Amino acid sequence: MNGSSMISPTTTPAPAPSSTPTPASTLTPAPAPSSTPTPSNVPSSRSVPSSSSVPSAPPRVLSIAGSDPSGGAGIQADIKSISAMGGYAMTAITALTVQNTQGVQSVHVPDAAFLSAQLDSLSADIEIDAVKIGMLPTADVIRVVGEWLGRVRPAVVVLDPVMVASSGDSLVEQDARLALLELLDHAHLVTPNLPELGVLVGEPEAQSWESALLQGKRLAARRGIQVLVKGGHLTGDECPDALVGPHGAVTELAGMKILTGNTHGTGCSLSSALATVQVRSLDWALSLRQVKEWLTQALEHSDDLQVGKGRGPVNHFYSLWSTASPLPGAFTQKLWDDCAPVRAAIFELPFITELVHGSLTEAHFAYYLAQDAKYLNAYSRVLARAGELAPTENEQRFWMEGAHNALEVELSLHRDWLSVHPVDQADAIRAEMGPVTKHYVDHLLAAAFAGSYGEVVAAVLPCYWLYADVARVLAPERPGIDGGHPYGRWLDSYADEAFATSARTAVEILDVAARRTNAADRQRMASAFAYSAQCELDFFDAPRLHS
Numbered sequence: 064m065n066g067s068s069m070i071s072p073t074t075t076p077a078p079a080p081s082s083t084p085t086p087a088s089t090l091t092p093a094p095a096p097s098s099t100p101t102p103s104n105v106p107s108s109r110s111v112p113s114s115s116s117v118p119s120a121p122p123r124v125l126s127i128a129g130s131d132p133s134g135g136a137g138i139q140a141d142i143k144s145i146s147a148m149g150g151y152a153m154t155a156i157t158a159l160t161v162q163n164t165q166g167v168q169s170v171h172v173p174d175a176a177f178l179s180a181q182l183d184s185l186s187a188d189i190e191i192d193a194v195k196i197g198m199l200p201t202a203d204v205i206r207v208v209g210e211w212l213g214r215v216r217p218a219v220v221v222l223d224p225v226m227v228a229s230s231g232d233s234l235v236e237q238d239a240r241l242a243l244l245e246l247l248d249h250a251h252l253v254t255p256n257l258p259e260l261g262v263l264v265g266e267p268e269a270q271s272w273e274s275a276l277l278q279g280k281r282l283a284a285r286r287g288i289q290v291l292v293k294g295g296h297l298t299g300d301e302c303p304d305a306l307v308g309p310h311g312a313v314t315e316l317a318g319m320k321i322l323t324g325n326t327h328g329t330g331c332s333l334s335s336a337l338a339t340v341q342v343r344s345l346d347w348a349l350s351l352r353q354v355k356e357w358l359t360q361a362l363e364h365s366d367d368l369q370v371g372k373g374r375g376p377v378n379h380f381y382s383l384w385s386t387a388s389p390l391p392g393a394f395t396q397k398l399w400d401d402c403a404p405v406r407a408a409i410f411e412l413p414f415i416t417e418l419v420h421g422s423l424t425e426a427h428f429a430y431y432l433a434q435d436a437k438y439l440n441a442y443s444r445v446l447a448r449a450g451e452l453a454p455t456e457n458e459q460r461f462w463m464e465g466a467h468n469a470l471e472v473e474l475s476l477h478r479d480w481l482s483v484h485p486v487d488q489a490d491a492i493r494a495e496m497g498p499v500t501k502h503y504v505d506h507l508l509a510a511a512f513a514g515s516y517g518e519v520v521a522a523v524l525p526c527y528w529l530y531a532d533v534a535r536v537l538a539p540e541r542p543g544i545d546g547g548h549p550y551g552r553w554l555d556s557y558a559d560e561a562f563a564t565s566a567r568t569a570v571e572i573l574d575v576a577a578r579r580t581n582a583a584d585r586q587r588m589a590s591a592f593a594y595s596a597q598c599e600l601d602f603f604d605a606p607r608l609h610s
C-alpha cells in the first residue's frame with residue numbers, strides 16, 4: 064500500500080485541527096456508552112439537541128470508508144443506502160480499491176493527514192447526525208479517525224469492522240486489526256460478520272449461531288457497546304441477525320437466507336442504513352427491524368441489476384424504481400419477457416403444430432373458428448371502449464378502426480369459412496360460446512366495464528401481439544402442400560404486414576399509457592395483460608378439450 068502526500072496544505076479550506084476552538088466537553092475522551100446514564104440505545108448527545116438541528120430535515124450521515132469502483136460496497140454502497148433510507152450522505156474516503164464483483168485487485172491508501180483534513184473540514188461546517196465507519200486500511204488511518212471521533216463525538220456512530228471483502232480478499236493490514244479494537248470505545252454499535260467477530264473477541268470464528276451469540280455477548284460486555292451479530296456467513300437456510308446489548312439483552316431478528324449470489328456489500332449497506340435510521344428512531348432494535356426488511360428486499364431484487372460476473376450488488380433503490388415511471392419501451396418489454404412461458408407453450412400446442420403442417424382436423428378448426436367469431440364480436444365492443452377512453456384522437460381512431468375490423472373479420476369468418484364447412488361441423492358452428500371463450504370474454508368485459516384506459520389496452524393487447532408473433536414465427540415454417548395448404552389463406556391473413564403494424568402501434572400505445580399512469584395502475588395493467596395472454600393459450604387449446 065502506498066501513501067500519497069497532500070497536494071498543498073494551503074489549499075485545504077478547513078482550519079487546522081490545532082486552530083479549531085476546542086469545546087470543553089471534548090477535552091475528556093468520550094465515555095464508553097456503558098458508563099453513560101442514558102440507555103445505551105439512546106445516543107447521549109441526542110438528549111440535548113442543538114438549536115440548529117431541524118428534526119424534519121434528512122439526517123446528515125457521514126461515511127468514512129473505502130471506495131469500491133464497482134459501486135456495490137464501500138463508500139458507493141453507503142451513499143446509496145443512506146439515500147435509500149432518506150438521509151443526506153457525505154463521505155471521507157479512507158482507501159481507493161481496484162475492485163469489481165469478482166474480487167479486489169489492489170488497494171491505494173491516500174495520506175492519513177489528507178483524510179484528517181477532510182474530516183475536520185466537514186465537522187467545522189456541517190452538523191453530522193451520524194457516522195458510519197467502514198474500511199480502515201492502516202493503523203495510521205484508524206488513529207486519525209479515532210482522534211476525530213473523540214473530538215467531535217457524533218451522536219450515532221456505527222462501526223463496521225471491515226477486514227475481508229465478500230470475495231475473500233483482505234482489506235486491512237494485519238497490525239490494523241488490533242488498532243481497530245481501540246476504536247470500539249468511540250462507537251455505539253459495531254456490526255462484525257462472524258470472522259470479524261472472532262477477531263474482535265480474540266477467538267476462532269464461531270461455527271454456530273449459538274456460539275456467535277455468546278461471542279457477541281462477550282464483546283458487548285467487555286467493551287460496553289451494542290453488538291450486531293450477523294448471520295450472513297452461516298451455512299443453512301436461515302440468516303438471522305441479533306442485537307446484543309452491553310448488559311446481555313438479545314434482540315434476535317429471524318430471516319430466511321435469500322438464494323442469490325448477489326451479496327457484495329451487504330455489510331456496508333446494512334451498517335450505513337442503520338446509522339441513518341437510528342438518527343430518528345433512537346432505538347437500535349426498531350432501526351434493525353426497518354433496515355433488515357429493506358435489505359432483504361434489496362437482496363430479493365438484486366437479480367434485476369445484472370452487474371458483473373461475480374458477486375453482484377444488492378438493489379438499493381428497488382422501491383424507488385418500482386414506483387418510478389418506466390423508461391420508454393421498458394414496461395412492454397417486461398410484459399413480453401414475463402409471458403415467455405406462455406408464448407413457448409403456444410408453439411408447443413398440438414393445435415398450432417397441426418395447423419402449420421395442415422394436419423389439423425377440420426372439426427377442430429371449425430370449432431376454433433366458430434369460437435373466434437363469437438370472441439371477435441365481444442372483442443370489438445371492448446376495443447370500442449378503449450376508443451371511448453382514449454386520451455388522444457389518434458388513439459381513439461386506432462381503437463375504433465380496430466373495433467370495426469374485428470367485426471369485418473367476424474363477418475368474413477362466417478362468409479368464407481364457417482359457411483363452406485361440411486354439415487357434420489354444424490354442431491361446432493352453432494355452438495354456444497364455449498367455456499374458454501366465455502372466460503376470456505368475461506375478463507375483457509370486466510376490464511372494459513371497470514378498468515382504466517391502461518387496463519383495457521393491456522387486456523386487449525395479447526390478441527394483437529401474440530397473433531402477430533405466432534404468424535411471424537410460423538410463416539416460414541409452413542410446408543408447401545400439393546393442392547394448397549388447407550389453412551394457408553387463414554394463416555396469411557395474420558401474417559399480413561398491416562396486422563403487424565397494428566400490433567406495433569398497440570404496443571406503443573400501451574407503453575405510453577404505462578409511463579403516464581401510476582405504479583398501482585401499472586400493476587393492474589400487467590395483471591390484465593398476463594391474464595389475457597394465458598387466455599390466448601387456453602383458446603388455442605380449447606378445440607382439443609371440446610371434442
Ligand SMILES: Nc1ncnc2c1ncn2[C@@H]1O[C@H](COP(=O)(O)OP(=O)(O)OP(=O)(O)O)[C@@H](O)[C@H]1O
Pocket residue numbers: 136227228229255256257293294295296302303304318319320321322323326327328329330331332333355358359362
Ligand atoms: N443471502 C442472504 N439472505 C438474506 N440476508 C442476507 C444474506 N446474506 C447476507 N444477508 C444479510 O446481510 C447483512 C450483512 O451480513 P453479512 O454477514 O453478509 O455481512 P458482511 O460479511 O459484513 O457483508 P459484506 O459482504 O459486505 O462483507 C445481514 O443483515 C445478513 O443477515
Ligand SMILES: Cc1ncc(CO)c(N)n1
Pocket residue numbers: 128129130131136137138160162197198225227228229234327328329330331
Ligand atoms: C471498499 C470496500 N469496503 C468494504 C467492503 C466489504 O464488502 C468492500 N468489498 N470494499
